[in-house]
Amino acid sequence: MVSIRTAAPALLLILAGCVSGPDHKPPEMPLPAKFSEGGTKVNGDIAGSQWWTAFGDSRLNAFAAQGLAQNLNIQQSLEAINQAEAAVVTAGAGGLPSLTVSGDHTTSGQKGSLRTQTETQNSTGGTASVSWLLDLWGQYRRAREGANASLDAAYSSVDIARLTYLQDLATSYVNARYYQALVAIAQENLKSRRDTLSLTKFQLEAGAASRLDVVQAEGLVNSTLSTIPGFEISYRQAVHHIATLLNVPSSTIIAQMQGGGKQPVFRGSVRTGVPADLIRNRPDIRRAERQLAAATAEIGVAEAKLLPSITLSGAISPSYIHTSARSGGLTSWSFGPSLNLPIFDGGALRAGVKSAESASREQYIVWQQTVRSAIEDVENNLSAVTRDAQTVAALHAQVKSYQEALQLSTASYKDGASSLLDVLDAQRNVTAAQQSLAQAVQTSANDYILLNVNIGAGYVPAGKTTVAEAPAKIVKVSAKKAN
Template structure:
């Protein structure tokens, strides 16, 4: 597929610019937040989704071993003991047995049998190729889960710090509303304010206080969400994360690479490519089913009426020769299987194309969102400054008796809203940057060194 030559126009009028350059695989460190770095380190080691995906890799390796074993000689050993008694009125009644001949006797058997499919037409080789591709798809799936988990953790952490900033804003405004309430009570006691001013002041104080429970609920939910990603029980991280901290600042320059390299970084694209490879190999298996299966078979065994005969050379017997199985008539089964595999291959190719297009779209949308969030932040910050000036002026005019208390309430409500908008905008910029890194496919490398390895057993077990 033809990729775009460059991303959209580079942003120059925002504090944090995106430029073409090598993407930082440890992008969470660019926030300069030690707590975030610590959480990511624990996520890589503790996340249950990553451990589940690692088990699927182990399963893929086992499946590959199963497929590869079909092309190797198969050897098995059989030993048996049988005690048999003939019926005197059955078949033996047709002959004259020797006097006192026993009707019961023992049979001991011991032998080896082997077979080896020669795979002249590549059926086993294509099956192994498909298993290898499925294994690679499992590896890429784990990388995709690592990327998603890292991004989700970072976004939850940044949203937590944003909510805690909003809690601080609400508490500051609550203190200011309390000051206004005391001011109105003082003026009311001196006969300057009226009951309307008193009711408005108390209503403002209650309104600001009512916003805190909702924010604290969001704070608790985000802490628990982070704990779930780290496989921790609820409230396990309260002591660590409940203490408010400033929202991390974004770096001034963000390298975003070039579009052509995106398909090699995004795990979902690489997984779709591996699925296409597996479907193509399965088509090869279906083609090979039309050709004869040729195998070499052999057997060596010995049997006798006493156990010693089952292990003696004079009692040996053997057979050796090739076997050829030619599919002459299957009722259309082979043609149907081939059509199925070819359709699945075409479906996988279409899915790969869609995944690539989606990846480019994700990056383009994230770039736009990151730039526009910074432009919006600039306007909100200016509005917050002006609302702070307006509130100071309204308070002074009320204290001087030239304006009513409604102007103070209105000005403080606007200031509270703009301060909340500013905190939300700061959070949005940070989370948009995380979304951009996620779209670019960077960060899954951190989980590679923690990948679970398959447990090993004895050599005999491995060979079987």
């Protein structure tokens, strides 16, 4: 027959291996084998891809590297990692023994004219208390598991902050160069329109033009002058935002951007991979998966609270008393287990389990939605990038045609074969075409930026996170089902 003294430790070891609640499993969902306008080639790890270097702009390259080390949003998210690391320690601390030590010393006595005065007495004592809640059902193991998942999510949040920074910086830089281009276009056209005004005034003196022609030419000059301040304001705003992203004074960036510069132009293609690549490369999807893991662990924590708990506790309190007549010490101690058995709590603990289960299901839905939104983002940007070049090429041709038309109409006006209105219309057409071309180049660059961001490229990982090896199944969706 096995004695209780022998069986008890074995039983505790068996119970110590129990963990309440479900284990987290990598979420799965059917995904198409390819993007609608993409290929079937799988992408590798593209987190370190410096896609912004494709613009061939050394200033942008320098800004990108500078901001990754100085951006305040990134620094703020890094602090969240420190907090999450501390939370891991806190979560597991409840399942470990705790020891508290205290000490005291008192001096007491009575003095006065009465004969009953008491001699001085010195008392010194101390207490050492130890307590250990046996984690029989894995409550604190689940809590630590959830805290580790939240730590992984914090690392992914840093990656998201870096990706957001790169998108914001590159877009702001493209926009700043765009407004610089608009200012240059306006100044170039202003010169042309002033030349036309001078020609019209000369022809007025020669009797070949009317006062109306002069007024109309002056109006177009003033119209051009009125647009420049607005472009300069927008340019300054973009530069100020770059300074904020880099955490430096605006004057520093203004000095570096002076003299203008060509609009960033991307020529080439982007390897988008397949939808399943997003689950590995997109930090927001990884964060959603880790948040799901943390929510799943909370189910185990809630279920463990429904079960009995055993706490081993003990204390030892030595003391020493000294007077002029006597002295001596006394030590008291205690040790024993205590059992906590939840019987009736008004349903609060079971409601906690239901709440944790619902939170886990919610996080699974969030993960699904994050994946679906990521696929939509890539599909949209891929469609744009593949067509932007056609728009830019057509507008280049349009600008060239309108510039030739302006030359012809100006020559014809000088010869008296056409009216001033033909020249003014041609100048308006040139300006509109040049501005449309600059906008198309800006749109093309921004679409390229968004496509790279949406496939999860270039953020330089903050640290290694726990990612499922096969978090989603690749399922080829037929055209019939897709419709």
